[in-house]
């Protein structure tokens with residue numbers, strides 16, 4: 031049994047007049063220990079897929095099995111528990127608490143844990159910061175750290191619960207190419223040394239290239255799912271070619287049609303549940319929380 035199994039998953043945003051099919055009939059499985067990149071043009075559904083896999087949002091239709099447990103219909107609280115237990119997140123803008131040391135930032139997800147003593151909490155945070163190469167920066171606040179160092183703190187924080195899966199939506203999006211390479215190296219190291227499953231959304235081919243498998247999204251559909259990166263690139267470029275012919279043949283005043291994909295037949299037309307903003311997530315403390 032794979033760690034992750036999606037079967038015919040749709041995510042439809044109901045905006046009243048129009049419905050946006052952000053994810054269309056997605057089926058995939060991811061084994062424990064895999065390192066997967068999600069790529070595709072802007073608006074193709076990468077974050078939607080990531081938020082679904084990350085239990086931040088639930089599908090309109092379809093099945094999501096994580097570790098053999100069906101999550102598609104779970105409410106907010108059970109999903110939060112799953113996130114706490116199984117998932118670690120890193121974000122493009124790091125989401126660290128500003129006036130809080132690296133050490134405290136990493137300890138944060140464990141703060142309300144009943145099972146873990148303050149002493150163990152501290153020890154885990156220290157170990158992880160050393161592991162990501164920040165043993166000498168533990169008392170620094172985010173503002174006293176470089177972007178790459180801040181992302182390392184965020185990675186340490188994401189790992190403090192011992193998650194099965196580390197997820198990142200554009201985790202190198204705010205980093206220069208050299209720093210980005212260092213962070214990518216760290217992902218690889220964590221994957222190889224601890225066997226942690228890694229799933230990253232990225233626009234950067236140099237980041238995607240380091241994954242073992244690439245899933246290409248286009249218009250909400252999975253256009254390619256391959257361990258051959260060149261094949262993934264071809265699929266991405268097929269989109270470019272399509273864009274060019276599109277522009278050449280389409281009248282310039284063509285209306286965008288967000289609803290060009292057929293809705294799933296039994297998709298509920300009910301409004302989406304209130305957006306589960308990341309700041310309300312225990313996995314991602316809000317950067318701008320009051321001091």
Ligand SMILES: Nc1ncnc2c1ncn2[C@@H]1O[C@H](COP(=O)(O)OP(=O)(O)OP(=O)(O)O)[C@@H](O)[C@H]1O
Pocket residue numbers: 043045050051052070071072073074075076077078079
């Ligand atoms: N809350 C929402 N309500 C309505 N439509 C949404 C919502 N979130 C996303 N969408 C739409 O769903 C589609 C997929 O969005 P998504 O954010 O998953 O794209 P993406 O591939 O992550 O894009 P980017 O690379 O720009 O981050 C887009 O057409 C987007 O406009």
Ligand SMILES: [Mg+2]
Pocket residue numbers: 076077078
């Ligand atoms: Mg996105």
